[in-house]
Amino acid sequence: MGKNLKIAVGSDHGGLELKNQLLSYLQSRGFFVQDCGTHSKDAVDYPRIAYTVARLVGSGSCDRGIVVDGAGIGSAMAANKVRGVRAAACYSVALAKNSREHNDANVLTLGSGQTNFETRSRSSRRSWRANVLKNGIKNVYNSSMRFRTGQLQWDHIRQRCWPESETLA
16 A cells, blocks of 8 residues: 555544644655544534544545544544544553554544654554554454354354253344
8 A cells, every 4th residue: 555545634632732743754755645623722622523534434535543632542443433433542662562563443532631753653653553464364264264163162062951842032
């Protein structure tokens, strides 16, 4: 995907400063960036911003998204409610790398109170953005097998605990 990535970026009022730094950083490196707000220090609800970014990613209008709020966790939870979005709250390079390599995350959420732009944020973003899912087929297979294994285990438990004549609601 490289430099043709379209990245939606948004923040609440607490993440405004970090969001603006992210915008400058990404634009200076030639990425198309969609600014989803906020644009002032006036209080806003982070779920609305997270939802806006997630909708752009989920609809395919943007390839990736970055949301900044106080802790990053709430935005990840809100963004993950949108079909097609896999948001991950990352506080380190290792988490950012893992979220892309193993979970194919397409939205990165950062906590402004947890992330320093110069140290963690830049390296996390670089690692997250540059790390295209290397083993896509393998990951889909592994996820599928985990689901299948879980389903097999559930079927086994169900058969042992409920007689054939009973049904699960």
